[in-house]
Amino acid sequence: MAARRTSDEPAFVLHRYDWSESSLILEVFTRLHGRIAVVAKGAKRPSSNFRPILLPLQPLRIAFGGEGEIRTLKGAEWGGGHVMPTGDALLSGYYLNELLIRLLARDDPHPALFDAYGSAVQVLASEHGEALEPALRAFELLLLREIGLLPALDAQTMTLEPLAPDARYSLVPEGGLVAAGERDGRSTLSGSEWLALGDSMRDHAPFHATLQQAAHSMAGLKPQLRALLHYHCGVATLRTRQLMIDLQAL
Incomplete structure (x- = not known):
């Protein structure tokens, strides 16, 4: 044959x-x-x-x-469409590539994630530097959801209690979304922010909707997603992340 x-x-x-x-x-x-x-x-x-x-x-x-x-x-x-990203955008693209290599099994199709990746790369190749960080957070969220590592964002994971819009919650690698204690020192988002992020990922154009929503929650969202990704990748720091840190220290 x-x-x-x-x-x-x-x-x-x-x-x-x-x-x-x-x-x-x-x-x-x-x-x-x-x-x-x-x-x-x-x-x-x-x-x-x-x-x-x-x-x-x-x-x-x-x-x-x-x-x-x-x-x-x-x-x-x-395929055409854009030129190679440069500078921080290029390193960010390598970071996305490392996530895909570490977290995706071979021969496991994810057409929606492929489309989100293509949209993220277009943002990296553009001259809109202010969209770089939100684009990374949006892709991280969609990647985690696509491969089943992101809990539902409308309820506490362990108790299934609906999120209160004004309360604060943390995304914890071992336990999903949990109510934030006053002294636990974790990064948090409000219930309304988590709910809005969950809604944006169900949009007909999920990458761009999630990018726009992530831009409003950057300070609290970044460390929580980083901890979750490192946990599932089995490393303390991704290689591309360490390279960024080393370059910034020069």
């Missing part, structure tokens, strides 16, 4: 590894097949058509074949 071939698949390169003197292994996030690994034979040669195409944070249309854990890349074209 001939190996199945997929063509014209929307994709982004998440990471690349040397495979031989002339070839690369790519971690690729595709819309209909999820995260997959492909070998790009000859991609490191100066004459390769792949060489200027297989870049991170660039929308691609790819063709690949094979049934094994690592498929063979047959073709790739730039």
